[in-house]
Amino acid sequence: MALIVLIGTSLVLLTTLFHFAVLRVLSGQMAQIEMNNSLRILVMIFVAFGAHIVEISLYAVAYALVVLLELGTFGGATISTPLDYFYFSIVSFTSLGIGDVFPDGHLRFIAGIEALNGLLLIAWTGSFIFLAMGHLWPWQNCKEPPRKSKLE
Numbered sequence: 001m002a003l004i005v006l007i008g009t010s011l012v013l014l015t016t017l018f019h020f021a022v023l024r025v026l027s028g029q030m031a032q033i034e035m036n037n038s039l040r041i042l043v044m045i046f047v048a049f050g051a052h053i054v055e056i057s058l059y060a061v062a063y064a065l066v067v068l069l070e071l072g073t074f075g076g077a078t079i080s081t082p083l084d085y086f087y088f089s090i091v092s093f094t095s096l097g098i099g100d101v102f103p104d105g106h107l108r109f110i111a112g113i114e115a116l117n118g119l120l121l122i123a124w125t126g127s128f129i130f131l132a133m134g135h136l137w138p139w140q141n142c143k144e145p146p147r148k149s150k151l152e
Contacts, residue, residue: 004071004106008113011062015055019121022051023128037136044132048125052093055121059114060089063107072107076100093118 026044035043063085066072077100079085088101092114103111 001106003069004066004109007062007066008110011059011110012113012117015058015117015121018055019051019124022047023124026128027132037138041129041133041136044129048129052118052121052125055118056089056093057086059093059110060085062110063089066107066110072103072105072110074107075102075104089114094122095119 026047030040030043060082063079064082067074067079074088077084079088079101084101088103088111090096091098091101092111095115095118097115
């Protein structure tokens, strides 16, 4: 059990620090690259998406390791290929929880940790992009209808 807690804690630390580094690059070093604001927002979105894919992949590798060490198994649909581990990790990271594959044993702890970690990292990305768009998004003034005089 201590090994599972160590793996779970390590995954949270690793993914959070990685995400922090990616967002720092997007808010700092990327500002030095010449590009228009619309392209800058798109780059931020795709880089953040890539960061989530890396984080999901780290959890997928951890699932394979835990199964290899015989500390837990999966029930439901067969998990046998790297893509199967990646699929389960996506479902857990996004808190989608489809249920065709489910963890058993100590894998339940890692899946629960991944769901919480994924929720926080996705929210962090959403708030980051929201703030970036507030600074970079070009809003046009909206037309207003003519004001009626008080006499009408």
